[in-house]
Amino acid sequence: GAVVSQHPSWVICKSGTSVKIECRSLDFQATTMFWYRQFPKQSLMLMATSNEGSKATYEQGVEKDKFLINHASLTLSTLTVTSAHPEDSSFYICSATQPADRVLEDEQYFGPGTRLTVT
Amino acid sequence: LAKTTQPISMDSYEGQEVNITCSHNNIATNDYITWYQQFPSQGPRFIIQGYKTKVTNEVASLFIPADRKSSTLSLPRVSLSDTAVYYCLVGSRNTGFQKLVFGTGTRLLVSP
Numbered sequence: 001g002a003v004v005s006q007h008p009s010w011v012i013c014k015s016g017t018s019v020k021i022e023c024r025s026l027d028f029q030a031t032t033m034f035w036y037r038q039f040p041k042q043s044l045m046l047m048a049t050s051n052e053g054s055k056a057t058y059e060q061g062v063e064k065d066k067f068l069i070n071h072a073s074l075t076l077s078t079l080t081v082t083s084a085h086p087e088d089s090s091f092y093i094c095s096a097t098q099p100a101d102r103v104l105e106d107e108q109y110f111g112p113g114t115r116l117t118v119t
Numbered sequence: 120l121a122k123t124t125q126p127i128s129m130d131s132y133e134g135q136e137v138n139i140t141c142s143h144n145n146i147a148t149n150d151y152i153t154w155y156q157q158f159p160s161q162g163p164r165f166i167i168q169g170y171k172t173k174v175t176n177e178v179a180s181l182f183i184p185a186d187r188k189s190s191t192l193s194l195p196r197v198s199l200s201d202t203a204v205y206y207c208l209v210g211s212r213n214t215g216f217q218k219l220v221f222g223t224g225t226r227l228l229v230s231p
């Protein structure tokens with residue numbers, strides 16, 4: 001089945017520094033990837049939609065200059081949290097879909113998540 | 120995007136059948152209904168998807184009435200390892216990708 005990986009699985013950084021999180025589709029090409037954020041005991045919140053070769057589309061309230069998204073290839077999207085602060089500490093999850101002509105179901109594949117802690 | 124409503128939590132015992140119902144009154148014609156399972160500190164995992172009537176796979180069944188305004192996820196004979204949060208979502212590929220909006224989910228606790 002389709003597999004999505006994330007790296008790193010967890011990261012601790014100091015306030016004011018930047019952190020990059022990678023999302024890879026391992027055995028399929030993903031023209032579209034999504035980034036979510038999840039706080040403890042809460043649901044996933046969609047942050048942005050990442051399209052290969054174009055600018056990401058951010059959800060309302062998500063700062064595009066703070067959460068930089070790059071989707072340079074069909075298998076890799078990166079999320080960079082710039083000038084991180086303790087309130088950015090969260091669980092970040094990416095997902096990807098296969099091209100519509102490759103699947104019967106409209107399934108979205110999720111990565112294992114990245115736990116970010118900003119001290 | 121269709122909004123979904125689910126019970127916040129449910130309790131069950133091992134070996135019982137669990138049915139989680141989701142309301143999606145504003146579902147669009149092209150929308151599919153998809154259920155995901157999430158364990159703590161893990162990404163959601165696809166369980167089942169359907170458009171209408173009944174869908175069954177090796178882990179669950181999905182019942183969708185004719186009006187499609189609700190759906191029920193049925194987990195047969197749950198075990199302790201089924202303790203997780205279950206999300207019901209609706210969405211479509213109308214514009215070439217599927218944008219999912221997660222609701223609160225249902226926190227299922229399975230006890231011995």
